[in-house]
Amino acid sequence: MDRADIPKALKSPANWGQKYSLWAVYFCTGCGVIEIPPVITSRWDAERFGVLPMATPRQANLFLVTGYVSVKTLGAIIRTYDQMPDPKYVVGFGSCPVNGGMYWDSYNTIKHLDKYIPVDGWIAGCMPRPEAIFVAVVHLWQMIDKGIATGYKRYKEDYEYYERNQREVLPHLAKFESAEPTAARDI
Amino acid sequence: MMVKRIALILALPVVGFLVAVLFMGLSRKITARIQRRYGPPLYQPIIDVVKLLTQKENISHGVLFDFGILLGLAGALVTIAFIPAGGIHPLSTSGDFLVVLYLMLLSPLGLALAAGASENPNASIGVSRKLTLALGYEVPFLLAALAVMTRFGTTSLVEIVSAQQSSMLGWGAAALPLSALATFLVLPAMLGIRPFDFATAPQEIASGPLVELGGKYLAFAAIQGALHTYIVLSLFVDLFLGGGANILTFLAKVLAVFFVGTCINAVLPRVSVAQALRYLWKWPTLLALAGLAIAAVMRG
Amino acid sequence: MSEENLKKAIERDLEGATATVQNKGRLVAAVPKAGAVSALILLKAHGFEHLSAISCTDWLEQGEFELVYHLWSYTDKIHVMLKTRLPREAPRTVTASPVFRHAQTYEREIHEMYGVHFEGNPRLTPFLLDHWQGPPPMRRDFDTRKYVQDAFGSTPSLEEE
């Protein structure tokens, strides 16, 4: 952090804190998770950027969705995302979360991850190398600075849209069993 | 005089807090360097704590959950005020080593209450592992502490420290080599660092008692952990390394012991609860028993 | 036991069975549906104690499913592919789990993916798919694109085509 950052840090410590201490949920969602170990260990060392893998969603504010998302995994992703405290950021790896990628016509993979949970950023490449992941982290910093990494706000504001999509694909989820589709249920 | 004493009383926890935050950053830097990587900047813990405190949403499991976290941190702060650091020992006349031993119970009890109230099996398993480990390392540590008290004939930390000021040979480690070695062998267990960090193991039990802690709760738990490290290290320095004439030599010694502790932590794998108990009750306990026997005979 | 006399043994003992040696260490045997389990018992007796997989192929044009039992013998180093044919409408056959216990899981997967009912298999319950309501998805007459259209809503890349 060079001297230029100090005034910015003093102006809004919350952003400064969020930027340089992104704690990622260590939750292996898809095929891209094989990229995470080299990222966090000696060869590429994500800790330089303040990125640490954390055991539970309660402790994390970054969620890396690595690769395709199957219907069964989407249930766990939604559960984990709900349990993460605000502010939280989601980054999708590769093209599969964007539009289904090469599984575009498969019967059990999700086509648009963005319909179910808000995604702040995408990394191209099937699967992106650690350098690409660090570029994404730096981009996320800039987005946080500009205040446009507001996926969690979108999720809160039009939660009804997200809930309808989630209910459409996973009607049996325990989350929906108790609650009927209310408009603005506080999550 | 009164104002100076109150200032000192307040100064000690603040010094402890700053040293603890420095230690958190230092340990991550040293571990990174040992693993041939750069590691985060030294002030990374400050960034983490600021992020956690300014979180926009905190999740609590009830009043007991909050009270447990508060008691944890408060217990650690109070204990620091009673441990002489270098020349500063404002509250030592109202609490000797026995009081400090029992005050050290407050913060683990607080964390255990919070973990119990968080209604998660991982937390309960973490607490039971932490208490079993505490039973494990308490046997040799108490034997060593009694050896020091018997050898210097007092239970007051200030007198123990002043008795060691004469010279390097006067140190507790020189007078009671076996007890000092036993306590050093048991230090990683008391600090809760690898190879004895199975109580908060992220892989096995999703970081044990910390599983439901997020936002400001996690910040408080992290600070409490760092303060606990400072407490244990300052006790070790006071008992065996002469406690330092002024605050700087004291902190230097604490830093040295911390550095060795972190190196051990960085290279050793995690042991299981049974292995830990088997180790803690074998060599360190034998050494501490021998040290105590010698101290008792020499005093008698 | 070399491939040739194994071929002769199969054709001699199992009625209606034809066996061909494809090359060194690889033998294909075709058996009518009724004789499949007895063929498994015979081969297991001949030292083929490893059933590595049961695969099912969908011959839509001939209106038949083909079950292939892949057996391997550690001593003779031979891979036997035992093939049987089932009708596509309401396919039913006898389970192989009494001979090879772990065949139960293979049959469970084939039941979920193709809809083949294995008589005597205790666990023909949903296996990999999560609360699946649609028809068995691996059957070739299952139109995945239409299913994706209904399940996941509009997919722009499909429209351009």
Place this chain on the structure above:
Amino acid sequence: MAMETLFAVILPAAFGGALLVYLAGKVSGALRNLLAVLFAAAPVVLVALLHGQDVRLGYYALPFLQAELALRVDALAWFFAITVSAIDLLAVVFSLRYMQGKRGLDFYYSCMLLVNAGMLGIVFSADLISLFVCWEIMSWATYLLISYKGGKAVAAGLKYMIMSTAGSCAMLLAVASLYATCGTFDIAALGQQLSGMSPGYRLFILLMFVLAFGIKNAIVPVHVWLPDAHSEAVSPFSAVLSGVLVRMGVYGLLLVLFVMMRWASVLRLSISWPVDFHYILAWVGAITIVVPTCIALLQDDAKRLLAWHGIGQGGYMVLGIAFGTSMGIAGGVFHTLNHATYIALLFMVVGAVEYRTGGVRNLNELGGLAKRMPVSFVGGLIGISGLIGLPLTNGFVSKWLIYKTLIGEGHPFLAFAALIGTWLTILSVFKLLHNIFLGQVPQKYAGVREVPLSMQLPVAVLSLTILALGVFPGLALRPIAAVQSSLGVPAIKTTLFGVPRELGELNTINILAGVALSLAAVYGLFALGKRARRADQFDSYGAGSYVPTDRYQYSAKFYQRAYEFIGPYVRDRADDFYAWFVGKAEGLFEEVRKIYTGNVNTYAAYIVIFLTLLILLKMGGQL
């Protein structure tokens, strides 16, 4: 003059009360309850008024032994009397609602008051006869109350009765031999005469009394009756039983070691032994701390766990008294008072949980009751912190005094046994609190509500006393200093907040200020952060899956790894020895029974043989 009549009224009121309550029970339940509370409260008020008095009252002159039975109240008697009557009053108040609807309540309440009267009798008796009589009344009333529930309780009561009678016989033997040698029963008079006796005889008397009082105080070799008695007895009586009744043994030890034998003569006993007597007593106390607390760690039944802790804590008192230094005795006696408060509190908390969950005590089934029973939870939390000895609770001050003595006297290994006892207590007692109050509420107990007010009152009163005595130990240490001077031991110098500087560094108000200040500072920082959203017990981390509704978090076999290490070493060998001994004895008596063959002429033959033997013996004498 008023003090005389006041003192004269206490015992008749207590004994009369027991009878009256039984009769009132025939009339109406409410009247009986009211009278029970009244006759439990009367002694408390009367004893409180007697503070600082030194009255001696001869109440009955024995016609045949020209001895006079007398009662006396001095600092020692007053200290134990106020503890006994206070705890008994709280237990009676607790049992008003706890016992509602159970059968035989007249019998229960009268026995409770009888036990109370018996204990007051022991404490006030000035001579050994009335001491022994009240001791027997207390033992028998306890037997009746232990076996009140029937079934297994009767067996537990029987086991208690056998050991208690053995103790009483030992005491009777000592009293008789004392009368034979010194010619008087009066305790104070015995004090002068006994110091002149030979060491051997004094040792015999000491052993007999220590055995009698040791059985009641459950020191290690003779503790086997206590776990069964406590877990089978009704909760309010368990509180009285383990709180004060068992501590009559400590009162007896104090009486014998300091009043009758005078501490100097106890020290001079060492001539005939390699190691002096009180050192052995100290080691017995140390073993009484460690082994029962280890066994307590393995228990899964809440009341048995507390019972084993009752034995363990008894070791601290014996350890404190065994060295006879002013700080040691102060620690031991103060620990008796502290133990009475927090073990009674914990038994009442477990009773409250039992009352609400329909008699469930198994630690592996309960869970998460803190939200539904907040007062009981806070009482339990303060109780266990007292038992552990956290700073700001009274248990800490008494343990501090005992450790200071042990280290000052140069017995580090004894101090180690006491210290490691604390850590074992922490583990087992946290299991008790965690398995009952923390964690998820099982479906079965979701509907549990807080206990009625009359059961919450004793819990609240005891919790406040623990904290008050913890922060102001001077409140209890001043009467204890008076006790020490009445025992003829140098009294401990004490300030309101601990011990003056020359004795040691303990100032509880500074500790309180430190804790309060840091809690306030930490709460300030906590309040700065955003207010937390409340999550219910199903909104918990389940590795991506939803928490199952039946039971997600429960804890059975809480310290499995520690059990495997400690388990094999701490089987209750004393109990096994007694069981083996009983087995062998039955075999022997079986043989003896064979003499009674059942037909008459064998009996005639026996008489003839016996007579010839007598004659031969007589003639032999003259030959």
